[in-house]
Amino acid sequence: MSQSQLLITTFPLAEDQPLHWWLVIDGHLDSKGCDKDPLLASGLKLPASQTEDWTHIALVPSATAVVRWHAPPQELTELQSLAAARLAVQEASLDLDNLHIAALADGNGQVATAAASRSAIGEGLSALNGIGLDPDFIVPAGWIVSPQPDSVMAADFGFEKLLRGEQIISPDEPALREYLLDGADIVTLSDDLMAQNMAAAGHIPMLNLRSGAFAKKVNRKLSTRQRQTLAWLALAALVLSILIPVVQLVKLHWATAETYEAALATAEPIVGSVDTVAEADRLLNEMLIRENRGNITLSVPASALFSAIQQTQGVSIDRISYRKDGTVFAGLTAVRNEDMNPALVALQNAGFIITATPRTDATGASKADITVRAP
Numbered sequence: 222m223s224q225s226q227l228l229i230t231t232f233p234l235a236e237d238q239p240l241h242w243w244l245v246i247d248g249h250l251d252s253k254g255c256d257k258d259p260l261l262a263s264g265l266k267l268p269a270s271q272t273e274d275w276t277h278i279a280l281v282p283s284a285t286a287v288v289r290w291h292a293p294p295q296e297l298t299e300l301q302s303l304a305a306a307r308l309a310v311q312e313a314s315l316d317l318d319n320l321h322i323a324a325l326a327d328g329n330g331q332v333a334t335a336a337a338s339r340s341a342i343g344e345g346l347s348a349l350n351g352i353g354l355d356p357d358f359i360v361p362a363g364w365i366v367s368p369q370p371d372s373v374m375a376a377d378f379g380f381e382k383l384l385r386g387e388q389i390i391s392p393d394e395p396a397l398r399e400y401l402l403d404g405a406d407i408v409t410l411s412d413d414l415m416a417q418n419m420a421a422a423g424h425i426p427m428l429n430l431r432s433g434a435f436a437k438k439v440n441r442k443l444s445t446r447q448r449q450t451l452a453w454l455a456l457a458a459l460v461l462s463i464l465i466p467v468v469q470l471v472k473l474h475w476a477t478a479e480t481y482e483a484a485l486a487t488a489e490p491i492v493g494s495v496d497t498v499a500e501a502d503r504l505l506n507e508m509l510i511r512e513n514r515g516n517i518t519l520s521v522p523a524s525a526l527f528s529a530i531q532q533t534q535g536v537s538i539d540r541i542s543y544r545k546d547g548t549v550f551a552g553l554t555a556v557r558n559e560d561m562n563p564a565l566v567a568l569q570n571a572g573f574i575i576t577a578t579p580r581t582d583a584t585g586a587s588k589a590d591i592t593v594r595a596p
Contacts, residue, residue, distance in 0.1 A: 226275035280362040306332040363390035
C-alpha cells in the first residue's frame with residue numbers, strides 16, 4: 222500500500238489480551254476487529270505492507286488514565302501553565318512515585334492532564350512490544366472523540382463505554398452520569414460517527430502519555446519516502462556529475478574553435494589563406510626569419526644572455542654563434558660549474574628555453590656549452 226495508514230488499538234492492561242483495533246487508510250476507516258495480533262489481522266504484517274510507513278495510536282481506558290482540566294492564571298506562559306497543572310496532579314496523588322503525567326494546552330486557556338501509573342504504562346508497552354507494536358501515541362480513549370458544545374457524547378469502544386464532554390472524560394457509569402452531568406444532554410455516538418472520530422484521530426493534538434520516561438526512541442531507520450528521496454538525490458547527483466564536465470568540454474570546444482577562427486582571420490591578411498593555426502604559425506615564423514624580426518632575431522636571446530652574465534660574478538663568455546631559427550650557441554667559462562647556475566636560472570626565469578652541457582678543458586677550468594632560444 223502507498224496510502225497513509227493509521228492503526229488504532231487498545232492499550233493492553235495484561236499479557237496475551239485480545240485488542241480492539243481500527244485501521245484508517247487515507248482518512249477513512251478501512252477495517253476493524255478484535256484480535257491478539259492486530260498487525261496480522263489488519264494486514265500490516267503482510268510482506269507487501271512491511272515496507273510502508275504507518276502510525277500507531279494506543280487507547281488507554283479512562284479508568285486507567287484519569288483526565289482532568291486545569292485553569293491556570295492568565296499571566297503564566299504556556300510552559301508555566303503546563304508545569305502548574307502537573308504540580309496540581311502530583312499534589313492530589315496518593316502514589317507519587319508511581320505516577321506518570323502527560324499535559325497539553327487545549328488552546329482555550331485550559332490545560333488538560335492525563336495521569337496513569339508508571340507500572341501500567343510500562344507493562345502495557347511491554348505487551349505491545351511482544352506482538353511487534355511500538356505505539357507513536359498513547360492517549361486516553363475518550364481523547365479522540367470530538368466534544369460537542371452543550372452536550373456529552375456517549376461512546377462505545379468495545380473495550381469500554383465512556384462519556385466525553387468539553388471537559389469530561391470518564392467511564393459511562395449510571396452513578397457518574399448523575400454526579401458529573403447534572404442533567405446535560407447525552408448523545409450516543411452512532412457507528413458512523415465513531416468511524417469519523419477514528420478517521421480524524423491522526424489530525425488532532427495528542428494528550429500523549431508516550432512522553433517523559435516512556436518517550437518513543439528515535440527511529441534511526443530511514444522511512445520509505447526518505448529512501449526514495451535519497452535514491453533520487455543520488456541519481457540526480459550522478460547525472461549532474463556527468464553533465465557538468467560534458468558541458469564544460471563542449472564549452473571549451475566551442476571557445477577553442479572560436480579562438481582558432483579568430484587567429485586564422487587575424488593571420489590571413491599576413492600569410493594568406495591557411496587551414497590550421499599550426500600552419501599559420503609556421504608561415505609567420507618563416508616570415509619573421511626572412512625579415513629578421515621577432516623573438517628569433519639575434520638581439521633578443523643574445524641581449525638576455527649578456528644581461529644574465531653581467532649579473533653573475535666569475536662567469537664569462539668565450540664564444541657565441543647564432544642560427545637563423547633564433548637559437549644562440551654560447552660557451553661559458555667559470556672557476557666552478559656551480560658559478561654558472563645563477564645565470565642559467567635567470568634565463569629560465571625570463572622565459573627563455575636553454576640547454577647546458579658542462580665540461581672541463583685541458584687547463585681544468587669549468588666550461589659549459591649552452592643554447593638559448595626565445596620563447
